[in-house]
Amino acid sequence: MNAVLVTGAFGLVGSAVVRQLAADGRDVVATDLDIGAHRKAAAALPSSVQVRYADLTDPAAVDALVEAVRPAAIIHLAAVIPPFIYTRRDLARRVNVDATGYLLAAAPAGTRFVQASSIAVYGSRNPHTVSGLLSADTPTHPADVYGDQKLQAEKLVRDSPLDWVILRLGGVITVDPGAYMKLDNLYFEQLLPIDGRLQTVDVRDVASAFAAATTAPVVGETLLIGGDDSHRQIQGDVAPTMAAAMGLVNGLPTGLPGNPDHDEDWFTTDWMDSSRAQEALGFQHHSWPDMLAETATRAGALRGLLRMVAPLSRTVLRSRAPYHRTGQQFADPWRAIADKWNEPRP
Template sequence: MTGTVLVTGGFGLVGSETVKQLSAAGRSVTVADLDTPANRKKAGALPDGVAVRWADLTNADEVTRLVAEVSPSVIVHLAAVIPPPLYKNPGLARRVNVDATAALVRAAEALPDPPRFVQASSNAVYGSRNPHRVTDVVRADTPPRPFELYSNTKFEAEQFVRESSLEWVVLRLGGVMSPNFSALPLTADGIFMESALPTDGRIHTVDVRDVGVAFAAATTADVAGEILLIAGDDSHKLLQRDVGPALVAALGLPGVLPEGRPGDPNDDDGWFLTDWMDTARAQEALRFQHHSWPAVLAEMSERMGWKRLLLRLVAPAARVFLARRAAYRNAPGTYADLWGAIAAKLGDPCLDRRWAPS
C-alpha cells in the first residue's frame, strides 16, 4: 500500500514505536499530536522524512483540515486518555477518546479516496472479569461488557469506527510494557492505582515494540473488518502480583512494593479491566510477538546497569515511602476494593454517575 500513514498520538508510548516501524519499512508517515514542549522535543528525534502536524483532535475543524490536507491512505488512531488520568478528567477523556474518533471517522469518510482506519482499542471493553468464575481467555467474539469510564469510551469509539463506511481494523491491546525506565507509570497516581489492583487478577502484557509492529502490519495486512487481540506470548500471561514486583526488582528495588490484597471471589465487578487473551489470529496475521516477558525484564535490568546498585541503597526508604501511600494502608477488610479506592483518590469511575464536562 502506498500513500501517507497518519498516526494520531504519534509521540505517545505506542505511537513512537509505531512511527519507528512504519518509517523503517519505508512508509511515508505524518505524526499528528498536541503542540507541547515535550512533543516539540520528541519531534527533533523523529526518523528522517517523518512529517509533523500539530493538531488538537478535540477541535472538529482542526480534524477536518488535518485529514483533508494530509489525505492519508491509512489512519492509525492512537490518541487517547487512559487511566489513571482519565478518572480525574472524564469530560476531557470523552472528548479525546470518543468525540475525536468520531470526528476523524467523518473526515476520513469525506475524502475522495477514503483511507483504511486502524483503531487502537483495549481489552478493557470486556469489563471486569472475575478469575475465580471466568476461567476461559477473552477472544475477539467474547461479548464486550463496558464497565466504567475507560471501557465505555473505548467501546463507543470502536462502534463509530466499525459502523463507518471505511475499511477498518480494530486492535484491542493488553497491558503495554516497556523496558525503558522512563516509560513506567511512576507517577503518584500510577503507584497508588497499582497498589489498589487485586493481586490475583489476570493480566496479559505485551512489549511496546511488539505493539508497534502490530500496528504497522495492520496498515497493509489482509485483516480489513477484523478485531484483533494484541498481547504477548504465553510468558506474558501473568497475575497482577507477578508484574509490579518483577518490574521493580529489574530496576534494582526488590521488595519495595507494599503487599496488596486479593480480589473478592464473590464479586464479579471488583476486578480491573484485564484478562488473558487469545492472540492466535492476530499473531497469524501480523507476526508481532518477538519479546517474551523474561526478555523484557532482562533488558530492563541491562539498561539500568550500574544505576541498579545505587537504587538498592535507597530501597529501604522507598519501601517505607510506598507503604505510606498504599491504597489499603490502615483500611479495614480482607479483599481489594479497587473501584472504591479509585473513587476516593482519583474520581468516580462508574458509568452511571457522571460524564461531567471539565
C-alpha cells in the first residue's frame, strides 16, 4: 500500500504528474480510459509505471481498481474541462463529480486524496471592481458549469473521512509548441477579455505540486497553484507572447477588452496568492521568461517557417475570430461560448 494512483493520467497535467512521481522514485499506477491514444501514450512512460485502464464513471470499476492497487495516495486529475465541457455537460458531471464520489467511497481509510480543482470556482473576475489576490478564503461563486462541478467535487472531498488536500489550479501552460496548434484552443483564447488578469503556471510545476502534496503536512488545506510573480499576466498578452517565442510574431489577432461596468461578462481568471502553497510544496521552478526561452529553443527550425506565415495566420484567424464583424465594443465570453459550443452557465 505504497503506490500513488493517478487518475486522468494521460492528460496534459496527468502525464506530467506521472513522470514527476516516477522521477522521484515513487511507485506509480496510472489510470485512464482504454483508448488507442492512451495506449500509445502509455508505451512512452517510464518502465516503472504500472498502467491500469478503468472507466471512473462505473462505480464497480472504481471499486475493482482501488482494491487492486490499494494506494497510499490518490491524485485525482480525471476531468472534462472547457471548452468541451459545454457540449458534454452530463458526461462531465459523471466524470467531474460522480467519479470523485466513487473514488472517495472506495479508498481505504488513511488514504491521502489530492483533488485537482480550479480557480473557476470563484466565478467571473472583473479587474476593475475586484482587488487583491485570490486566496483559499475568497468567496466562491461559479459562473459556469465547470466551476460549479469543481465546487461540488470539492464539497465531496471535504465531507470525506480521508486525508484530503485540494489544489486549485491557475492557467496551466506548457513549453511544447504543438500543444497550442489547435483551432478550438485559439478560438477560446480569442473570446476572452484581453484585459482580464491571469496567473499562469508551467505544467511541470503543477506536477511538482501534486507530487509534493501526497506527503507534505497539508492535510485539510486548500492551496492555490500558480506560477511565481512573473506569471501574473494580462490575458491578451499570454498567447501572442508565447506564439512570438515560437516564431509566430504578430500572428494572432487582437481580441476585445472586457466591459468594466458588467461584472458578469468576465471570465474566471485572476491573480493568485500562492505563497502558502509554495511554502508547503516548493513547486515553483519555471518562471515566465524561462518558459519563453525554452519554448523558442524547442521550436527550433519551426520558428523561421512560422515567422514567414505569421501575416497569413493573423488574417485567417481574424476572419474566424469570435467577434469578427460583430461591431461589439466589449468581449462577451459567455455569449460567445454559447454561440460556439453550448450554454456555459451552471
